[in-house]
Amino acid sequence: MISLKVNGKMYEVDALPDTPLLWVLRDDLGLMGTKYGCGIGRCGSCTVHMDGQAVRSCAIPVASAAGKDIVTIEGLSAGGLHPVQKAWVEEDVPQCGYCQSGQIMAAAALLAANPRPDDADIDRAMSGIICRCGTYQRIRRAIHRAAAMRQG
Amino acid sequence: MKNIVNVRRNRFLETSLAGGLILAFSLSQTGPSQRFGSSIPSGSESTPADFLRIGPDGTVTMIINKSEMGQGVYTSLPMLIAEELECDWKQIRVEPAPVAAVYNNPLTGMQMTGGSMSVRTEWERLRTVGAAAREMLLEAAADIWGVPKARCHADNGMVFHDSGRKLSYGELAEKAAGMPVPLKVPLKDPSAFTIIGKPVARLDAKTKVDGTAVFGLDVKTPGMLTAVIERPPFFGGTVKSLDAARALAVPGVAEVVKTDSGVAVIAEGFWAAMKGRDVLDIAWDEGPHTEISTNTIRQHYATLAQNAGKVARDKGNFGTALVSAAHRLTASYEVPYLAHANMEPLNCAIDLKDDRCDIWVGTQAQTLHRAAAAAVVGLRPEQVFLHTTYLGGGFGRRGNPHSDFVVMAAEVARAIKKPVKVVWTREDDMSGGYYRPFWYSRFSAGIDKSGDLTAWHQRLVGQSIMTGTAYARRLIKDGVDATSVDGAADIAYEIPNLLVDLHSPVVGVPVQWWRSVGHSQNGFMIESFMDEIAHATRRDPYQFRRALLKDHPRHLGVLDLAAQKAGWGSPLPSGRARGIAMCESYGSFVSEVAEVSVSPDGKVMVHRVVCAVDCGRTVNPSTINAQMEGSIAFGLSAALHEAITLEDGRVRQSNFDTYPVLRMDEMPLIEVYIVESKEDPGGVGEPGVPPIAPAVANAIFSATGRRIRRLPIGTVV
Numbered sequence: 001m002i003s004l005k006v007n008g009k010m011y012e013v014d015a016l017p018d019t020p021l022l023w024v025l026r027d028d029l030g031l032m033g034t035k036y037g038c039g040i041g042r043c044g045s046c047t048v049h050m051d052g053q054a055v056r057s058c059a060i061p062v063a064s065a066a067g068k069d070i071v072t073i074e075g076l077s078a079g080g081l082h083p084v085q086k087a088w089v090e091e092d093v094p095q096c097g098y099c100q101s102g103q104i105m106a107a108a109a110l111l112a113a114n115p116r117p118d119d120a121d122i123d124r125a126m127s128g129i130i131c132r133c134g135t136y137q138r139i140r141r142a143i144h145r146a147a148a149m150r151q152g
Numbered sequence: 153m154k155n156i157v158n159v160r161r162n163r164f165l166e167t168s169l170a171g172g173l174i175l176a177f178s179l180s181q182t183g184p185s186q187r188f189g190s191s192i193p194s195g196s197e198s199t200p201a202d203f204l205r206i207g208p209d210g211t212v213t214m215i216i217n218k219s220e221m222g223q224g225v226y227t228s229l230p231m232l233i234a235e236e237l238e239c240d241w242k243q244i245r246v247e248p249a250p251v252a253a254v255y256n257n258p259l260t261g262m263q264m265t266g267g268s269m270s271v272r273t274e275w276e277r278l279r280t281v282g283a284a285a286r287e288m289l290l291e292a293a294a295d296i297w298g299v300p301k302a303r304c305h306a307d308n309g310m311v312f313h314d315s316g317r318k319l320s321y322g323e324l325a326e327k328a329a330g331m332p333v334p335l336k337v338p339l340k341d342p343s344a345f346t347i348i349g350k351p352v353a354r355l356d357a358k359t360k361v362d363g364t365a366v367f368g369l370d371v372k373t374p375g376m377l378t379a380v381i382e383r384p385p386f387f388g389g390t391v392k393s394l395d396a397a398r399a400l401a402v403p404g405v406a407e408v409v410k411t412d413s414g415v416a417v418i419a420e421g422f423w424a425a426m427k428g429r430d431v432l433d434i435a436w437d438e439g440p441h442t443e444i445s446t447n448t449i450r451q452h453y454a455t456l457a458q459n460a461g462k463v464a465r466d467k468g469n470f471g472t473a474l475v476s477a478a479h480r481l482t483a484s485y486e487v488p489y490l491a492h493a494n495m496e497p498l499n500c501a502i503d504l505k506d507d508r509c510d511i512w513v514g515t516q517a518q519t520l521h522r523a524a525a526a527a528v529v530g531l532r533p534e535q536v537f538l539h540t541t542y543l544g545g546g547f548g549r550r551g552n553p554h555s556d557f558v559v560m561a562a563e564v565a566r567a568i569k570k571p572v573k574v575v576w577t578r579e580d581d582m583s584g585g586y587y588r589p590f591w592y593s594r595f596s597a598g599i600d601k602s603g604d605l606t607a608w609h610q611r612l613v614g615q616s617i618m619t620g621t622a623y624a625r626r627l628i629k630d631g632v633d634a635t636s637v638d639g640a641a642d643i644a645y646e647i648p649n650l651l652v653d654l655h656s657p658v659v660g661v662p663v664q665w666w667r668s669v670g671h672s673q674n675g676f677m678i679e680s681f682m683d684e685i686a687h688a689t690r691r692d693p694y695q696f697r698r699a700l701l702k703d704h705p706r707h708l709g710v711l712d713l714a715a716q717k718a719g720w721g722s723p724l725p726s727g728r729a730r731g732i733a734m735c736e737s738y739g740s741f742v743s744e745v746a747e748v749s750v751s752p753d754g755k756v757m758v759h760r761v762v763c764a765v766d767c768g769r770t771v772n773p774s775t776i777n778a779q780m781e782g783s784i785a786f787g788l789s790a791a792l793h794e795a796i797t798l799e800d801g802r803v804r805q806s807n808f809d810t811y812p813v814l815r816m817d818e819m820p821l822i823e824v825y826i827v828e829s830k831e832d833p834g835g836v837g838e839p840g841v842p843p844i845a846p847a848v849a850n851a852i853f854s855a856t857g858r859r860i861r862r863l864p865i866g867t868v869v
Contacts, residue, residue: 019423027378030369035365035544036422037495038578042808045495073363080362088361092353092774095222095782097360098495100546105813106487123817130808132495132545133222134785136819138670138778 002066003115006031011137017063022046025041025072033101035075037130044129047102048072054109054125073101076108084108095133102129107143116147163587191343197267203281204233206289207853208841210240210309210322216248217255218274219265219516220356221546222782223837226773227355235347236282236340239321246355248540251518251533262519263623266665267550268738268835271295271771275337283337285328292328326744331835343828344767349772351474356542368514368541369575371501375405376571379564380425380580381523382432386801387585387660388439391415391600395433402428405725411563413556414608416570422575441660442801446590449659452485453592453613456603457484461611464633465641466590468649473607477598481688485595485677486862488795490588490666491811496544498583500561501573509536509565514543515556516551520622528562547786548665550585553621556662583803587796588666589615591673595681598649603689605700606647610640610678615663616656631656638670639842640678644707644736645700661798667786668841671737675842676849676863678793679733683850693850694720694732706766707734709827710743713764717825721724731850739834741827742768744784744843747818748851754867757784757791758848759822766827767834773826776836789814791845793864 004011010029015024020039021045025031025048034057039046043058048057049071076082080089084107094100103126110117117125122143131139184734198264199242203868205213214233226246234241246358249255255263257273286306293311294301296319303314342348384390396408399417404424409416419425474480501512502525509529515521518538543550550557561574576584583853591614598607616633618624627634632654641652666672686696694715701707711734714720718730727749734743747760763780770776793812797804805811849860858868 002349005318014425016423022419023423027423029690031363032366034374035367035495036369036398036497036575038631038808040578040809041527043578043845058282080358084847085361085415089357092357092778094354094357095363095778096220096543096545097356098224100360100365104361127815127817130495130815131812132493132547132789132813133367134782134814134819135778136785136814136816137781137822140819 002062004065004070005068006063006070007072013062014064018116020034020058021048021060021065021070022057025057032076035101037099037102043099044106045099045102047129048104048108049105050134050135052109052112054106057123073116074090074106076105081148082108083143083146084111087142091138091142091145093135093138093142095135099129099131103131104140107139110143111150117143129148153672169553173529176376191738195329198354203278204285204326206285206321206328208322208848209238210320211245212237212243212244212321213245213247215249217246217249217263217272219514219540219550221265221514221543221544221550223270223518223779224354224772225265225270227352227501228271228775229278230355231347231352232271232274232278233282237286238277238306238308241347243309244355248562251522254453256519256533260623262517264551265516265546266548268740268837268839270297271833272739272835280337280355284334284341285333288328288331289321289324292324295331296327320512331403335593343411349770349773352772359689364541367544368499368501369496369544370513370557371512371541371573373501373503373571376503376573377420378422378425379416379418379572379574380429380577381411381414381416381560381564381574381582382429382434383584384436384439386438386442387662387793388441390437390439392435392437398431398433399428400432405509407568408432409564409567411567413560413561413563416564416567416574418564418572426577442472442799444660444798446488446799448589450592452657453590453655454484455658456613456655457592457594457611459662461613461655462651463651464632465650465652466539470607470609470651473649474596474598474609477607478601479599479688481597481599481685483595483681485593485675485680485683487591488797488863489590489661489663490790490794491582491796491805492547492549492551492666493544493582493811493813494545494547497578498549498557498576499573500558501570501571502561502565504565504569507535509530511536511558511561512541512723513538514541514550515558516543516546516548517553520553521555521558522527525562527557528559529566544628549586550665550668553623556586573814578808579806581808585662586664588662588672589617589663591827595677597681597685598684599685599689603691605685609646609651610645611653611655612636612640612741613655613657614673615639615659615661617663617665617669619656635665635670637674639674639735640670645677645682645697646702647700667783668737668838671735671838671842672787672790673693674739675733675735676845679735679843679846680849680860683731683853684847689855692721697734706741706831707736707823710734710741710764710766713825713827714743714745717764717823718747718762727856729851731852731854732848733843733850735839735859737835737839737842739832740765740839742780742839742843744847746844746847746851748848748855750852750856750868754869756848756852756865756868758788760821760823761821761839761844761847764825764827765836765840767831767836767839768825768829768831769833771833777824779836780840781822783838784822784844785814785819787841787844788820788848791848791863791865792818793866795843796863
């Protein structure tokens with residue numbers, strides 16, 4: 001049994017230690033907001049927070065997530081009201097929406113570390129997360145908007 | 153749900169062609185629908201099929217017959233209904249339609265989403281649905297008050313009488329369901345539109361930012377297992393022998409079954425299934441396609457191009473015109489196989505019982521996929537209940553005309569008779585076929601003494617995507633697959649002598665449409681070669697195109713708008729250059745100007761793209777902007793980076809490490825300008841794709857003198 005703390009709740013999970021955190025979240029905990037896109041850490045759809053850092057849950061064995069503080073899209077805010085989520089809606093960012101959990105988690109981690117990112121900072125933080133619908137321009141705008149929102 | 157108004161527009165096409173609109177409204181209780189509107193013969197089209205329900209609480213549920221794959225139909229189609237219904241926009245809920253004939257695309261006779269057709273085919277039908285329901289609500293209120301209907305009007309979910317009395321749609325719903333169906337409903341003059349043509353925020357945005365939107369991969373019913381399928385290493389291969397002992401010993405693995413497509417490992421979750429698949433012991437019959445390589449395909453196609461193909465267009469006399477031309481120009485172009493690479497890998501969940509089968513899938517082809525599943529599991533299509541989820545990208549892949557990802561799941565369900573979700577890994581998805589075909593074209597042009605283009609020949613070589621599909625009868629004529637010559641046979645430029653011919657070789661690589669279909673290759677090739685001719689005749693590429701489009705106001709409109717907004721001809725920072733392209737597709741016209749620089753080590757940077765689109769009357773300008781931005785990113789990704797290649801029968805790419813796609817740091821600044829138009833709506837999901845590759849390639853030529861005749865561009869050295 002592996003003890004996991006996800007979105008503030010403790011879970012005891014019966015999984016092979018090398019199971020990627022992604023599949024424990026989805027198949028064992030039923031948290032379907034975190035998406036599978038590539039399984040090799042190259043697309044970022046599976047991005048979650050681990051101790052506040054944006055990480056690829058497909059590339060983290062569940063055993064090494066034990067004792068860490070994991071936050072998924074479901075736990076980012078109450079009612080989808082994180083500034084990044086609000087900015088995403090206001091900029092009408094999503095198209096198919098599949099990658100957006102990963103985009104939002106990456107953007108939230110960026111803003112927590114860097115409250116006023118410029119375009120180069122955004123490129124650095126966000127280029128790991130692929131969007132095939134091509135919403136990048138709106139993501140950029142939404143991050144700037146969320147940054148402004150957080151500074152009130 | 154009780155007290156519901158059901159609107160049903162039956163046999164839409166036939167009846168509207170006959171001049172009378174017929175609507176069937178039914179009061180849906182728990183039992184079978186009771187139908188009103190006696191003009192529909194009893195017994196015909198007995199499937200209850202609804203576009204609209206109004207609940208007693210005033211909730212307006214719109215049942216949408218098009219799949220939401222990012223293109224915004226769960227917003228734009230409700231806008232069509234709401235424009236006439238006069239409901240409260242905040243009360244709208246969207247529900248995916250079940251599979252029924254009433255939801256068919258009238259042009260294809262099937263329920264499907266593609267061809268940039270959703271708004272075009274629903275434009276009249278859904279406004280009529282909204283208008284008819286509004287009339288019935290008015291009728292109901294007038295009846296209750298004992299006043300003439302003409303003294304009542306509808307607004308924001310309420311019916312008002314001149315006296316000031318009012319009733320909400322929720323209060324009126326039950327009574328309205330019993331009102332006579334209006335035989336004729338007047339539709340608003342477009343000048344009176346209050347919703348259509350205004351930017352409206354997506355109705356599905358919230359559910360897509362809080363993780364609650366359900367995609368196919370997120371479906372899980374009680375006891376549902378997960379399967380992954382090991383498929384042959386070569387297209388056309390089969391299982392010769394299987395030893396599943398080690399796989400079955402993996403904790404969590406429930407079953408291993410051989411199916412027509414390979415070997416399925418069924419487990420309690422994805423990871424266990426993968427671990428089981430890793431230790432399968434399979435001997436393959438490799439099949440007939442172990443020799444295929446991109447290099448041999450290239451040589452084969454170049455050889456084919458030396459001989460005449462099936463004629464797709466023959467105007468004037470190309471041969472004579474070329475001989476008498478003062479200058480001649482020839483060039484060959486090539487584009488690779490492409491994967492769709494939807495962010496959500498393919499998947500399909502299925503629960504097969506003795507006399508019923510439920511399928512949850514992100515599909516663009518409900519009618520075909522339901523029928524294909526029914527055939528596999530031995531049920532009638534009506535016994536198969538297909539539930540359309542959100543699609544994590546479509547791009548055509550999820551409308552596969554051979555129903556591959558649904559058939560594979562149905563085969564597993566037939567074997568195990570337990571609820572199961574078949575999941576494709578990214579590697580399965582990328583190396584498993586159904587690509588945009590590899591295309592080769594050879595061009596020749598003749599130019600007269602004054603520098604005018606007098607003769608044009610394009611000879612295309614590439615696989616037909618429609619052969620062997622339900623679309624073949626309609627789209628393949630005299631050996632010419634119309635989609636192969638999209639934009640080529642119907643080239644808009646006025647050229648007096650024009651010849652387009654086609655070879656359609658059979659190659660053992662599975663192919664299908666990819667966002668913008670034939671335009672995806674022909675747009676690049678034609679608009680690049682056109683640029684070559686412009687430069688060869690020392691004309692400005694924008695003015696050269698203008699001169700060939702004198703009587704084509706809509707083409708000229710977007711060309712001029714893009715050039716003007718991009719500052720065509722004005723100075724740029726050192727090292728930067730512009731390229732222009734223009735393509736017509738799916739009833740819309742798009743011109744794009746790309747501003748590009750090439751670094752000393754050959755890296756292409758696209759700094760800015762100006763896009764002008766004429767898609768007729770606009771429904772949701774916000775969606776149009778988003779679709780143009782997305783199309784440019786999608787097309788640019790392919791132009792710069794993407795290629796599926798084969799060597800000794802094996803696909804060389806398997807994931808995003810070997811199949812790089814456009815990322816945030818390469819996203820240009822995109823500006824979209826929409827031409828105001830009173831023409832009928834055109835498509836917006838695809839037409840933004842074709843012009844971007846040639847606009848960028850033409851800009852690279854202007855910047856470096858290097859002509860790009862093969863995609864992807866990669867580095868320019």
